[in-house]
Amino acid sequence: MAAETEKETPTMTQTDTATPTHSQLFTNARVFTGTDETDVASAFRIVDGRFDWVGEASAVAGEPAVDLGGRTVLPGLIDSHTHPALMAATAVAAECFPPSVVSIDGLVERLREHQATLTSPSAWVLGRGFDDTKFPEGRMPTTADLDAVSAERPVLVWRCDAHSAVCNTAALRLAGITATTPDPAGARFERGPDGEPNGVLTEIAAVEAVARFIPVPERDEQVASLVAIGEELASRGIVAVCDLLSNRLQDPLDAFRAAAAKGLRTRVALYPGWDPSAPLAELTPDDREGRIRIGGVKVVLDGAYSNRTAWVAEPYPESCDHGLRLVEDDDVLAAGAWARRNGVQLAVHAMGDRALERVASLFEDQEPWLDGIPSVRIEHATIISEGYAERLRSARMTFGIATHTVFFFAEYDGYELALRAEQVPDAYPIARLFRTIGPLALSSDRPATAWSGADDVMLSVEAAVRRQAYNGADFVPEEAISVAQALLLYTGRAGLLSPLDSVGRIATGYDGSFAVLDRDVFSVPADEIATVRVAETWIRGEQVYQRSPQDEGVRS
Known part of the structure; x- marks a missing residue:
């Protein structure tokens, strides 16, 4: 798909139609x-x-208006x-x-602190986001570490990629996982020298074998959490999101719509x-x-890549391991057929x-x-050669990509160990993709990212501009892009990727x-981009967030 692909100008939908007319003018801004x-x-x-x-303030001089004080204004941001x-x-x-937890001792201490807050006897000690490559x-x-958190309560903590996790002995016991339990397809229960499971759950099927026993939050709690997440997104300037793997909630469409009502x-x-x-199930038009x-x-x-389970052609450095393929062709094609039949996108997680x-x-x-947006989205897309990018662009199928800069920024240690030398120039080649793929977005993958506040758009923008990791290491600086280009990948270009119409x-x-x-x-030094903050967020003409004075100086 060519880089200049455009969506049609959106039209008013039934759900957005307002009866009374309300008009508000905003001036004196860099928009x-x-x-x-x-x-x-x-x-x-x-x-x-x-x-x-939309135009120049001089054209509306003298009209009543909200004066934005010369500040910079962006379209509402999209986390794709x-x-x-x-x-x-x-x-x-x-x-x-990271950067608050950077050792196993620190992880155990954080989980102990969490356990002290639990009141229900059935509650698990849960955590997420650790990055062992920084330990x-x-x-x-392993279980030997997490049993020190609790010998009675089940403990489970997700790794930063959300593909793997670690649990304690109590959790293994509750899930019925023993030395004789076979590994799930496309996943592993890691084991110690004695053959006993050591609590490391590699890939999603292994994690789910344990996580399915975690008590499910009440519906009201889920809805309240979604409302709170929306408020946090607004504080980042984010007004629209794609939730990839939304059936972590039962009946997610109903849950999110209930949250919208709240x-x-x-x-x-x-x-x-x-x-x-x-x-x-097959979708209805209302869905x-x-x-x-x-x-x-x-x-x-x-x-x-960060835990060397991405499916790769050549083995990982100093290894004969090619990672893990999690599903077979027939299943991928069946999902594509369902998407075609129901008039929605197919999104494929593919890193290796x-x-x-x-x-x-x-x-x-x-x-x-599909018309106007790609029928097939590729999620993450770590290694993209010039030839592969052109292959996607010129294909009969329409492809789009949701990728990241926060990954190499936050997980540099893991990528340094996982990438072969010849792969590095093709790793997250944002400039190449910007030239080649029209429906393209940067995104956070929160909470499956090894950084606190991974959905801070300015963090990703700075990483795109500087191509440096959290530790100052350069990461393929030739693939740097400008601030304006990076922001397009959270606004107009991101809007070409998904059915989130009317935004960007x-x-x-x-x-x-x-x-x-x-x-x-656009004018701060490049190494200060990540310190820029959203002062106000407006959604459909209503201010939904204003940064308070006590927030000044607070950084993620």
Whole structure:
């Protein structure tokens, strides 16, 4: 798909139609419209929640207006790959992300602190986000470590990639996992020298074998968590998200719509995971429409680079291991057929070069089934050569990509160990993708990212511009892009990737959603981009967030 692909100007949907007319003019701003790299305005008008006019303040001089004080304004931001359903389902989990937890001792202490807050005798000690590649111990934690948190309560903590986890002996016992338990397909129960399971659960099927015993939060708790997540997103300037693997909640469409009735303002496209053993129901037109909608279906084809489970053609350095393929061709094709039949996207998690090759081989010659957005999305897409990017662009199928810069920023240690030298130049080649793939987005993958506050857009923008990791190490600096280009991958270009219509641009007909920054992200030094903060967020003409004075100086 060519880089200049455009969606049609959105039209008013039934759910957004307002009866009374309300008009508000905003002036005296530097308005990055999200239309292209250079389009800037200084004023705009919102009528009934939609941008009605965008232009120069001089054209409306003398009219009553909200004066934005010369500040920089961006379109409401889009996080094209994140996991609010997972966060709501595990809202009680302790955050164990770097840089606050960087050792096994620190992990154990954080989990002990969490245990002290539990009151229900059936509650598990849960955590998420640890990155063992940063641990001085140089290894994964095991049951021997987590049994020190509790010998009675089950303990489970997810690794930063959310593909693997570690649990204690009590959790293994509750799940019935012993030395004789066979490994799940595409996953492993890791074992010690004696053959006994050591609590390390490698890949999703192994994690689910234990996690399915965790008590499910009450529906009211889930809905309240979703509302709170929406408020946090607004504090980042994020007004729309794609939830990839939304069936972490039971009946996620109903849960998110219930949250919307309770105050969730975020636009949400849901992508339930494909499970061959539990086929998805066919969709109704109502399922695919509205502010909260089903956007597609997700297939997880392989693992993650940071723990060397991504499916690769050549073995990992100093290894004969090629990672893990998690599903077979028939299942991927079945998910694609369901997406075609139901008029939604197929999203395929593919990180390793062999997984990416498989996606192209399976779909490049098929006829697209969607207009205006790609029929097939590739999630993460770590290793993209020039030839592969051109292959996607020129294919009969329409492809889009949701990728990241926060990954190499936060997980540099893991990538340094996992990438072969010849792969490094093709790792997260954002400049190459920007030139080649029109429907392209940067995203957070929160909470499956090894950093606290991974959904801070400015953190990702700085990483895209500087191409440096958290420790200052350069990471393929040739693939750096400009601030404006990076912001397009959270606004106008991101809007081409998914069915989240009406967002991503300050343009006539789009949602009147925008973010006001506390400093001009286009003029601050490159090494200060990540310190720029959202001062205000407006959704459909209503201010939903204003940074309070006590927040000044607080950094993620």
